[in-house]
Amino acid sequence: MISRIAEIRSEAAAAIAAAGSSEELEGLRVRYLGRKAELPGVLRKISELPPEERGKVGGAANRARKELEELLGARAESLDASELDSKLAGDRLDVTLPGAPPHPVGHAHLVARTQRTIEDAMVGMGYTVAEGPEIEHDYYNFTALNHPPGHPARQLQDTFYVQSHPEVLLRTHTSPMQVRAMETQPPPIFVVVPGKVYRRDSDATHSPMFHQMEALAIAEGITLADLKGTLLTLARALFGETREVRLRPHYFPFTEPSVEVDVSCFQCEGTGALPDGSRCNICKGQGWIEILGAGMVDPNVLGFVEQYGYDAERVQGFAYGLGIERVAMLRHGVPDLRRFFDNDLRMLEQFA
């Protein structure tokens, strides 16, 4: 009997090792360990054996069964893995088909995005942000900014007027908010004002509507040198960490001294020439790009808000006005100011 058990074991082990599929293996399991199989039969009939053989035969049969179960289990595992492999191998995608489009994500407008960049740079320097009306009183746009009626400087900015109110206009700059802000908040004041402004002019570099960022800083002891440092910080935030600025004296009615501000060219590093020796197209060979007008707030402007705590002998400060499209045009090479308001998807989609 013992030898029969050994025979079954070795025969089954060989068959298990040779089994080529899990189906076949299942057949072997039924044949060798199923209810009608010989080995379980031996174990079932163990009581019929003489008592002195029962232990030996039972032990051998049990060991053989256990051994076969292990062999079946191990073989099943290896057969499963190879069957999965061949199944997966037959399950092929055309990986060159386009991916299913995710829900599309839109794009920020370049002007809005540039406005944020400037706001963030100024907020980082301790400024708050304020908004003012675009349809504005002549008083805030001109008179309180030291452009009295009949002043020739009013002509510097060609103005849209409103039909129904002779003293109402579309603001020509964000500067009216200087006065509005100072009427609302005593010094020290550090505020920037983004927004739409309007001038009666239209060509590639002039649009009847564009965006400005105004900055106003008034406190005790603010100097022109502080303006330079502020503009240098801003220029580096917008155009790169190696930029320099230079101040050229100029004239604006509402600042004194007034300056125009150039930033060193970010394309040619201020040399005016490209590596191949040709003239830099961005700064036109100058090495410098004009970016904004600025100055120390004119005492006459402070005179209009003296009752709100702005005594020109005690507090002073600076203001600047920056064209937001101008920054965007320089940073991204947009050639025509009016393209910003076409809202052509082919342009919008170029800027994330």
Add this chain to the structure above:
Amino acid sequence: MRVPYSWLREYCDPGMTPAELADRLVMTGTEVERIDVVGPPRPEGFVVGKVEAAEQHPDADRLRVCSVDVGDGATRTIVCGAPNVAAGQTVAVALPGARMPGGEKLRKAKLRGVASEGMILAADELEVGEDHEGTLVLDDALLAGTPLTAVIPLAEPVLEIEVTPNRSDCFGLFGVAREVHAVTGAALGPEPWAEDVVAVGAGEVGELASVTVEVPELCPRFTARAFVEVELGPSPLWLQQRLSAAGQRPINNVVDITNYVMLLTAQPLHAYDLDRIPGGELIVRAATAGEKVTTLDGAEHTLDAETVLICDREQPTGIAGIMGGQVSEVSPETTRVLLEAANWNGTNILRTSRLLGLRSEASARFEKQLHPELAMRAQRIASRLLVELCDAKLVPGTIDVAASPPPAITLPLRAARVRGLLGMEIAQEDQIAYLERLGFGVAVEGDDLAVTVPPDRHHDVTREVDLIEEVARVHGLDEHLPTTLPAVGERVGRLSRPQRLRRRAEDSLRDLGFDQIVSWSFTDPGEAERLRIPADDLRAKPVRLANPLSEEQSAMRTTLLGSLLDSAARNAARGAQRVALYELGSVYLEEPPPAAGGPLAGDFPGERAAPVREPLRIGAIALGSLAPASWRGAAVPADFFALKGVAEALAGQLRVELGFAPGEQPFLHPGRTAAVSVGGAAAGWLGEVHPLVCRAWDVPAAVAFELEAAPLLAASTAGEEGYEDVTTFPAALRDIAVVVAEEVPAERVRATVLAAGGELLRSARVFDLYEGEQLGEGRKSLALGLELRAPDRTLTDDEVDGVRDAIVAALGAELGGQLRE
């Protein structure tokens, strides 16, 4: 202002190239737009020649064959077309190889068979005046072969400078010379008006002419001098060259002198033919409204009562400070000249010039407000030139009708203030040097200065701060100004909560697949009609511009929808399949702004409220599909519910609950319009754009919304959410389906469910709609997902069933609803 370099150097030679000077000027506050070269690009090849013979060309009636001595020993043959060329003339010759203005190189040429070795030049060929008719005849004292550049400037650099409105002094060449002196330190020549001419004419000016000023406040000074035996003729070459280089056309010696003196001093002058002024009487008066005048340019102008006229005793002779008239114009017959140098009220000149649309070199100067002192400076120089160039005799005396001149201004300049405003130190001796070079009088008072302003700068420099600018700019901001930052103190920079939420709204819409646009605030007045907005609606009465660039941009928009449709239509016309746009921008409504609500609502900082209401709106439009089709499936159409989902997602990002109820807008599909509310208050609309509106814009079907930013952002709790324990006692979920009449709004079913569910019902969401035959005509089934939870215990099945039963009962009682099994 055009500054010919040779003329500038007569008063101040900066000792540097024009380009170097331009750099220095630019860095000290004088904008140099460009440097032109007038005349030939190089002086080589241009010489004085003597015409020895001029014979008729054998084959051409209009050509002469000339023999010309150009000083090099040989006589050259030059073919010339000028009718006046004659033997014995001294002429300007360009030799082969010379570069003509414009750069063309002169070559030997055969003209009708005769070889020509050069060209005898007319005035315009050297860009000296415009005369092309005859050769330029030079002084016979010049030797043949003399370089022409010794006679007149050739290759003359001209600085085109942009004079800022405050610097009226730089509208005169001597003012520019003084500026060059100040910023370079180069020596400045004597003032050209320093010496007056001796009057040798008979009699006294008062016997020949008189001036009455009826409006002294508008005419602070009127001076006049009389000249007799004036020989009218062309100006000498040097004068023609200077005027041409400065951009003025030479006319005749008298008129040229008035222009020349204006260009030199900034003070305009006018020359009258004294014999054409009846009785020599001039009257300065205000026009009567409606009065008509014909100016020198032949145009007729209708005047108002604030216009100032210069009249003779019969009629107006000119509009004061702007343009003379034809009646007493100088002509070839003129022998007696009355020369006016007057001072006018700049504001009035500016006003009249704008009103009449008439600007001149004179008005451009007068409108900046000149000082009365300048008038006599101009008279002195002009008198000298009239005597020298026209052989005129000055009649003794000057008519001078003047109010008392404005007193000279003396200003303090405190050293501490200079340092305190600029943040840089400028030594006192430097300050003194800069100011004196600029023509200011300076007295030292300890650390400080007392500075007297010269007449040229009287209206420009009126305060200490103006002096600080002068010393700062001459000192050099670029080289000397330190770079510092303001002390931070206690301030903290930050965005306000509405500003942060506004950015969040922008970002949310972008992430929901919408492209941001920025649109014109302008629209055309017909837009409201295309939007089917009735005429009595506020949105049909836009703010109109008094002076628009075009009719299409003559009104301010009252909706974002118009802008969104404009952009959508343009993109659709270009073939875009998917158009999803949003804009955050203001609309402009002709009504008073609110007194509260902040800038988003149109309530801006400042003592004076904004003139009109400018609320910020958030608008979006979608055409075609929101998600594109692919090989895996069809596109998600941009329909009402797709856009409503976007609005709800935006609200979700802002943590705002939006209410939607059936609504009405003239530009929307009447059955597919939702009125949107926040906390019960109206906040805009959402819907399908009316087919007729779509047709007006030529777009396919579109859906859009337009929301008020102020209430939306004010209601936002984003960033302020509180924690709620949802893990300790988990929620129970139940779905119910209820059959109601078709016309019962889903929102009403949901509201009924929420009310009946009590505090245990945390949310109810409609997730399915079914309409089918088995429900019967006019019925629909809505499926709702319910979430029930208690904060302090896990709900038992009995509790959940109890709530569910209450809901079912309420649906039955209030809406006639039945559970669908």
